[in-house]
Amino acid sequence: MANTPQAKKRIRRNERRAEVNTARMSRIRTHLKKVESAVAEGDKQAATDAxxxxxxxxxxxVSRGVLHKNTASRKMSRLSKRVAAL
Known part of the structure; x- marks a missing residue:
């Protein structure tokens, strides 16, 4: 259990940041799923827009620190390749 004021504040801050970061990751995953579903349907225009x-x-x-730069780059590359293959 946190005893010092700094530790207590850190716990509060970490909970808030975790909530924000969870929302950000959820938003990113939703966008990626839209691309995936458009590719699965074979709809090139919808896939390109997504x-x-x-x-x-x-x-x-990446800029907010919830994803590593290389992870985002890898995901983008793979999605781009799949959209281009349609």
Whole structure:
């Protein structure tokens, strides 16, 4: 159990940050799923639009620190390749 004021504040702050980061990751995953479903349906136009919407979300995740730069890059590359293959 936290005894010092700093430790108590750190616990409160960590809970708030975890909540925000969970929401951010959920938003990113939703965008990625939209691209995946459009690719699965074979709808190139919808997949392209969804990919364009997902790119800034991934970049924002990197800048906010919820995703590693290489992870976002890898996801973007794989999705781009799948959309281009349609």
């Amino acid at each position: 990919l364009k919407a997902a790119q800034p979300e991934l970049a924002r995740g």
